[in-house]
Amino acid sequence: MIRVEHLSKSFGSLEVLRDVSLTVEEGERIVIIGGSGCGKSVFLRSLDLLETPDAGHIFINGDEITAKGANVNRIRQKMGMVYQGFHLFEHMDVLDNLTLAPIRLRGVSRDDAEQKAVELLKMVSLESRKHTMPGVLSGGQKQRIAIARCLAMEPKIMLFDEPTSALDPTMVGEVLATMRMLAKRGMTMLIVTHEMAFAREVGTRILYLDERGIYEQGTPEEIFDHPQRPKTKAFIQKLKYFSQKIDQRDFDLMQLQGGIQRFAEKYGIGDKFAHRLQLCAEELIYEMLSGAVAEDAAVKLEVNISYSEADKSILLELTCAGSEYDPFSVPEDDEAHLGVTILRNVAREISCAYRDGINQIIIKL
Numbered sequence: 001m002i003r004v005e006h007l008s009k010s011f012g013s014l015e016v017l018r019d020v021s022l023t024v025e026e027g028e029r030i031v032i033i034g035g036s037g038c039g040k041s042v043f044l045r046s047l048d049l050l051e052t053p054d055a056g057h058i059f060i061n062g063d064e065i066t067a068k069g070a071n072v073n074r075i076r077q078k079m080g081m082v083y084q085g086f087h088l089f090e091h092m093d094v095l096d097n098l099t100l101a102p103i104r105l106r107g108v109s110r111d112d113a114e115q116k117a118v119e120l121l122k123m124v125s126l127e128s129r130k131h132t133m134p135g136v137l138s139g140g141q142k143q144r145i146a147i148a149r150c151l152a153m154e155p156k157i158m159l160f161d162e163p164t165s166a167l168d169p170t171m172v173g174e175v176l177a178t179m180r181m182l183a184k185r186g187m188t189m190l191i192v193t194h195e196m197a198f199a200r201e202v203g204t205r206i207l208y209l210d211e212r213g214i215y216e217q218g219t220p221e222e223i224f225d226h227p228q229r230p231k232t233k234a235f236i237q238k239l240k241y242f243s244q245k246i247d248q249r250d251f252d253l254m255q256l257q258g259g260i261q262r263f264a265e266k267y268g269i270g271d272k273f274a275h276r277l278q279l280c281a282e283e284l285i286y287e288m289l290s291g292a293v294a295e296d297a298a299v300k301l302e303v304n305i306s307y308s309e310a311d312k313s314i315l316l317e318l319t320c321a322g323s324e325y326d327p328f329s330v331p332e333d334d335e336a337h338l339g340v341t342i343l344r345n346v347a348r349e350i351s352c353a354y355r356d357g358i359n360q361i362i363i364k365l
């Protein structure tokens with residue numbers, strides 16, 4: 001379906017991709033992951049020449065889109081591209097958004113285009129919105145429309161460039177569900193995403209980009225559970241790791257909770273666990289601030305969370321500079337320490353240590 005040969009791309013002195021080659025077979029679902037700025041979007045956008053490669057050849061379903069004199073528009077029609085920012089035509093209703101390209105570019109009759117559009121809207125459960133203007137739709141609905149609009153052109157390949165990253169977390173699920181449905185239907189897909197749980201579930205092959213190219217690739221199990229190369233290992237390890245320093249009593253609790261929520265979402269830790277984790281972190285921080293840190297002392301606290309794939313356990317570690325304090329030394333059900341009672345109830349294991357002026361509490365959930 002796709003063959004990329006020796007693709008290179010720089011922006012001025014910034015070399016983003018060097019000599020990248022890739023072959024994608026029909027029905028494969030390639031998920032592209034990697035750190036920020038490693039070139040995931042540039043690679044994806046190069047496939048339909050939204051970025052012009054400096055060197056290399058790209059073949060889409062047998063046609064070379066990079067060939068001199070190639071009919072780029074015709075080759076592009078084999079691919080649907082879904083962007084972070086939807087890119088709907090805001091001045092047209094949903095139905096017109098879906099029918100415009102098939103009528104104009106493929107010469108489909110209006111009746112046929114509308115019939116097909118309605119089928120697709122049914123598929124993304126938005127048939128009732130066909131005469132709605134995009135402006136009044138939610139982000140999740142806009143993205144489902146954007147996907148349906150691509151499908152109206154009957155592409156052979158769908159490219160997704162971080163389709164959920166502009167969405168409110170409550171809307172990510174509906175878009176991922178739509179993509180899952182496409183995957184089930186056998187669509188060839190290339191997906192750039194930071195949603196690792198989704199990548200693992202839907203991808204048939206994961207590409208990890210680093211050092212200006214495909215640094216490592218393999219099945220989801222190979223990449224997420226047994227990465228071979230050092231940078232892949234470090235990237236995967238970091239995904240399973242959350243860390244935040246706290247240096248004042250009135251720290252931003254919302255920010256911490258948001259960070260934990262994101263961590264949980266990215267790694268597919270269920271909501272129940274995520275809420276427990278937030279609760280434990282909050283209770284433990286306040287307990288340590290009141291028990292170990294003197295009123296006028298500097299606050300030096302760190303929250304570390306790691307996720308173990310092996311036994312699906314989560315370790316919450318809190319280090320806190322100050323005097324020795326073991327929050328679990330208080331009697332059970334002490335009303336002044338309700339937070340401790342909560343922690344005891346939800347923890348699988350608890351351990352406390354004090355060394356060199358630092359308390360270390362570890363809670364296994």
Ligand SMILES: Nc1ncnc2c1ncn2[C@@H]1O[C@H](COP(=O)(O)OP(=O)(O)OP(=O)(O)O)[C@@H](O)[C@H]1O
Pocket residue numbers: 011014016034035036037038039040041042043
């Ligand atoms: N049009 C452009 N002009 C100059 N530099 C660009 C341009 N587009 C991308 N870059 C740079 O190329 C590099 C790769 O960008 P790209 O958008 O592919 O990253 P990414 O891996 O998708 O990152 P993220 O996960 O943060 O979206 C970045 O350093 C980016 O700043």
